[in-house]
Amino acid sequence: MLSKKTKYGLKALTYISRTKSDSPVQVSTISKSEQIPQKFLESILLTLRKAGILGSKKGKHGGYYLRHEPSEIKMTDVMRVLEGPIAMVPCVSLNYYEKCDDCPDENKCSVHRLMIQVRDNTLSVFRNTTLEDLSNE
Amino acid sequence: MLSKKTKYGLKALTYISRTKSDSPVQVSTISKSEQIPQKFLESILLTLRKAGILGSKKGKHGGYYLRHEPSEIKMTDVMRVLEGPIAMVPCVSLNYYEKCDDCPDENKCSVHRLMIQVRDNTLSVFRNTTLEDLSNE
DNA sequence: GTAATCCCTAGTAAATTGATAGGATTAATG
DNA sequence: CATTAATCCTATCAATTTACTAGGGATTAC
Incomplete structure (x- = not known):
């Protein structure tokens, strides 16, 4: 949420x-x-x-x-400041990476691989959206 | 998270x-x-x-x-049961839609439009992933 | 110097999360 | 039929997070 x-x-x-x-x-x-x-x-x-x-x-x-033009304010930055990490688990976070206690091998972890996909998709939305996009209409 | x-x-x-x-x-x-x-x-x-x-x-x-073959258990179903709505805000949720108190016009709401994109991307991952995919390797 | 503004620190009630406790119910087995 | 090993069910709880609120300090325009 x-x-x-x-x-x-x-x-x-x-x-x-x-x-x-x-x-x-x-x-x-x-x-x-x-x-x-x-x-x-x-x-x-x-x-x-x-x-x-x-x-x-x-x-x-x-x-x-x-501080900058709306077209230069990316959602990745805004979301990280307001909501924190974009990844749903720390072990797939680019900026706040943390190993899981339980998981011996990340590449074999089913959750890890699924969450990488989610992260990549979400990231691509935030990378391609600026404040200018939000402000139109 | x-x-x-x-x-x-x-x-x-x-x-x-x-x-x-x-x-x-x-x-x-x-x-x-x-x-x-x-x-x-x-x-x-x-x-x-x-x-x-x-x-x-x-x-x-x-x-x-x-109860079913792994290849027929979709992540959309599993995630909805365990984590709840896939959307990050109720006003873009397909299964648990709720209007925002504040927002007079959803189509003009910048948050709404951004979150629809995130939802669609996440949804496509979950729709295209089954338990079989998680279980490989 | 006064009113309007941001700045800063604390605190707090409600909800959620991540469990734990204790036992009721059901089924296999000798 | 008694024992053991499982799921089933309800209740409780501590810690954390969320969504605020309170109260005043610092700064600037006029």
């Missing part, structure tokens, strides 16, 4: 991306428009900022803005 | 499928061989039996067996 954190994060990014304005977008604005609890959203946008995806401006008339 | 329940379930099914014997396979045998807590495994195999994937024989020399 996709966490609400990820869902809210994606919606917020989409919102900011669609807002074609020079001034940064405020948390309260996004919160109201997308029906996201404000304090929760605050913490999510903070995470995205710390990951380098968003930038922020403090104080009055402050807010958040994209 | 794949739950341990699903992981254990898949490993157990693979084990049973590889055991080419007429007599049913006992929980304790699988438990030892695959390093799965016995009581936990018991409950998992019970679930698979109730879903019609496994059959069981009670009493001495009892155990579990496959």
Whole structure:
């Protein structure tokens, strides 16, 4: 299941991306428009900022803005920040690999081989989708 | 993340499928061989039996067996029983569809459209993989 | 200097996960 | 028929994760 954190994060990014304005977008604005609890959203946008995806401006008339063009923000990056590893098991994770305690030989593990296929398919979707794609329509 | 329940379930099914014997396979045998807590495994195999994937024989020399040929047991069915919906959000689930509270128009929702792609890709893997595939090698 | 904004740390209730406990039921076997 | 070995069933539980909320600190525009 996709966490609400990820869902809210994606919606917020989409919102900011669609807002074609020079001034940064405020948390309260996004919160109201997308029906996201404000304090929760605050913490999510903070995470995205710390990951380098968003930038922020403090104080009055402050807010958040994209650090790069929407077409250059890949879903692989966004998903890893918000949801964590893309793989369903650590033993097939590219970025967070971990050996299974039980499994003596990964190549002979049926679960391993199945999950590699799922990972590759999911990865290809996220690699080929940018924030620009999400923001269209 | 794949739950341990699903992981254990898949490993157990693979084990049973590889055991080419007429007599049913006992929980304790699988438990030892695959390093799965016995009581936990018991409950998992019970679930698979109730879903019609496994059959069981009670009493001495009892155990579990496959109800169909490995080549006819699709991962879509197994995964739905063990892990639940394949979709990452209810609003793109084929079997467990649910509308989002917030989302006024699904076709315009960026998360919705992205998650449909992920679902379709994952689904194609599970549809094209049977227990026989898992059991080879 | 005041209002509006992000920044940061804590805490917390509810749900889920990954088990464990204990026994009831059923069947094979001597 | 008694014993043993299996599944079946219900209940419980600790740890973790999720989805928030609270409360204030720091910064900036005006």
